[in-house]
Amino acid sequence: MRIPSLFSPKPLCLAALLCAAAGAQAGITVYTSESAFLAAVTAPGTDTFDDLTIAPYGDTLNRTAGAYHYQAYSATGIWGAGGPADFWLSNNLRYNPIVFSNFSSGVTAFGGNFFASDIAGQFVDGSVVLTAVDGGTLTYDLYGATPSSFLGFVSTSALTSVTLGTDGGAYWPTANNVVLAVPEPSTYGMMLAGITLLGVAARRRRG
Numbered sequence: 001m002r003i004p005s006l007f008s009p010k011p012l013c014l015a016a017l018l019c020a021a022a023g024a025q026a027g028i029t030v031y032t033s034e035s036a037f038l039a040a041v042t043a044p045g046t047d048t049f050d051d052l053t054i055a056p057y058g059d060t061l062n063r064t065a066g067a068y069h070y071q072a073y074s075a076t077g078i079w080g081a082g083g084p085a086d087f088w089l090s091n092n093l094r095y096n097p098i099v100f101s102n103f104s105s106g107v108t109a110f111g112g113n114f115f116a117s118d119i120a121g122q123f124v125d126g127s128v129v130l131t132a133v134d135g136g137t138l139t140y141d142l143y144g145a146t147p148s149s150f151l152g153f154v155s156t157s158a159l160t161s162v163t164l165g166t167d168g169g170a171y172w173p174t175a176n177n178v179v180l181a182v183p184e185p186s187t188y189g190m191m192l193a194g195i196t197l198l199g200v201a202a203r204r205r206r207g
Helices: 009-026 034-039 185-206
Strands: 026-031 041-047 060-065 067-073 077-084 085-090 098-101 109-117 126-133 137-145 148-154 160-167 173-183
Touching: 026 034, 026 137, 034 041, 034 085, 034 109, 034 148, 034 173, 034 185, 041 060, 060 173, 077 173, 085 098, 098 173, 109 126, 109 137, 126 148, 137 148, 160 173
Parallel strands: none
Antiparallel strands: 026 148, 041 173, 060 067, 067 098, 077 085, 085 173, 098 160, 109 148, 109 173, 126 137, 126 160
């Protein structure tokens, strides 16, 4: 018995390619390895925060990471932390998150070192929570974070914001070495291949 064309292998393969492409377009991939994160993006830029000191900076800071621009915001104020050799970005009130947003056009990757600090702006053992938004939302809990703990988000859609908070403990959300980047060109390879194959199949059917 002949299988109807609706269930023939070619349309199924093409549908699978399209589904994979759509999933990649809408999804956010999480990286806890900095080297894997950097391998998945291109043209990364890093903001080290070493121009800060332990001092208040108002509720909004306009920052750059390489060629990219972004804003860091916290409702009760941004504060510098760390030092004396390596400064970090933190905030004034531990219960308020830090929101990174207004990224340069095309930025789809955000990463860095995220951890907790105490009232003096020094590292303390604790957990932090990051939420990335690209039209969808993904939240990741980073337990027992240290100043070298890396977390990165890579999306195939432009990132709208990334929020850094704590789990309600007696410590402050803190960031260092924030990395922004644009997609690795190969990210779209599967999507383009799927679209091309569909076009070829449609022409053959018409022929």
